[in-house]
Amino acid sequence: MKFPYLKVLIFSISLFSLVFSFGILTSTNLELDGNNNNFIIPNSNQENYLEIQTDSLKDTLNPLYLLNEASINFNIFKNESLLILPFFTSKLDIESKSGPFSIPKTAINSKNKLLAYGCCSIILQLNNSSSVYAYRRDSSYSANLYIENTKFFGKKAIKEYKLNNGYFFHTIISKDGWFVGTGGSNKAQLNKYLEKLSRNIIKKGTITKNDMAKSNNAFKKYGFGHFVVKSPEGYVGVNIYNNKKSKSTVFKMKDGEYITIPNYPKYYQKGSYKIKKSDAISAAIYIAAKDKTGFNRRNIMIYDVKRIDNLTKIKIWVSNDNGKYSKTKNLGKDNVIYKKKKTSTKSIPSAPNKKYIGEAILK
Structure with a gap:
């Protein structure tokens, strides 16, 4: 015809x-x-x-x-x-x-807003001295990811951050077991405020609903995003704000639990994980890659943290979320720089595979 x-x-x-x-x-x-x-x-x-x-x-x-x-x-x-x-x-x-991207219809919520901004923090609680943290960066542009040994409110720590298009810290892990994660609007005022807020939380040693309310007000003023703080005892404070909706909670994690903290309240997840053939690091990669938000997916940074006596060992890994588990198509990657050594994008494997970056020993 x-x-x-x-x-x-x-x-x-x-x-x-x-x-x-x-x-x-x-x-x-x-x-x-x-x-x-x-x-x-x-x-x-x-x-x-x-x-x-x-x-x-x-x-x-x-x-x-x-x-x-x-x-x-x-x-x-x-x-x-x-x-x-x-x-x-x-x-x-x-x-x-930087490569192809696929936006599935399932990435659109009831308000018809595209879930495009999907940076995500993940916490796996293994026991009272061991945790695995992960951070997935979502962005249309590449940026060197810097991981450095630093001092955070007088405490030895490591920090992951980027500088391209402005300073933005993603993850902070201290020697005595504090963890901080952020994502959202790429505005220096917001990110610096959240860093200051987390310092104040660590200084007083407790996480309260009022702390989460402060972060929520900051998100309302500057845009959207997520903020999470975890204490050495396993108490967690979470705040997510996006499109006039928010999720805020403070609770104590149990051994074997995980939480996923994206930039969208609806897609916050809390559950239990079972490690069969894979270890906790692979579980963190899988959980990060399965998160439903975001289509400009890039690196997944993984931190395997163990506190032993008076020191903390942090093994650092990287993987690339190529969209396999979220049914998107992503080829974006970022260089990782740790101890002045660059891990180039060409050497970063796609999930579920991973590449070892190095180890930080805080003592």
Whole structure:
């Protein structure tokens, strides 16, 4: 069966894709408009090339009438106004210089907001002297991840942070067993406030609901994100804020429990883990990779912490979340720098595999 207007259709689609020819967009600010069910792509100064492919279109892309099961590529460029694409499909596949990204329909919550900003902290409580912590960075841009020995409120500690596009600390682990994790808005004021708040919590030695309320107010002021603090005794304070919704809790973890703290209250998880063939490090990688939020997934940093007498040993590992367990497609990776030694992106394996970075001994 012949389609006499097929050539016209193909030409129209090509013409449509050339309308936006004023620059280049990034994928970081993709969101779904709540009124029209449209993907909105704001302007961006970052230089990434995007190719957006929509599959199984079942409606009209004005002014074109598309056949069912059509697969069409659009080259999207920066314009002075917003670019709106109707959304009639189960997923959007995005390709940029750093690799392809897939946005599944399941990544959209009831408010039609794309769960794009998915940095995530994970805690596995093994026993009163051993824990495994993990941090998954989600971002459209690469950044060197620095891990350094430092002092945090007078306590020996290690800290993971990045400097590209501004200072942002991800993880702090002290010699005496305190843990701090943050994620969310890339605003220096917010991150520095959370670092100061965690210092005050550690100074007084207890975690309260009022502490979590303070972090929640900061998120309301500056954007969104998560904040988690864990004491040496296993008490945990969690706060997550996003889109006028929050999750706040203070409790004591039991041995064999894990918690997942993303930037979205709805996807906070608490449960028990069972280690069969895999160890706790592999379990942490799996839990981080299974988290449902975020599509710009990059490194998973893992910290295996054991307190022995008067010292703390921290073995550091890295893995890359390539989207295997979340049904997304990600090729973004970050260099890791520890003790002036760089672990390049080329050497970082995809989950569930991991690469050993080194060991920090705090004594």
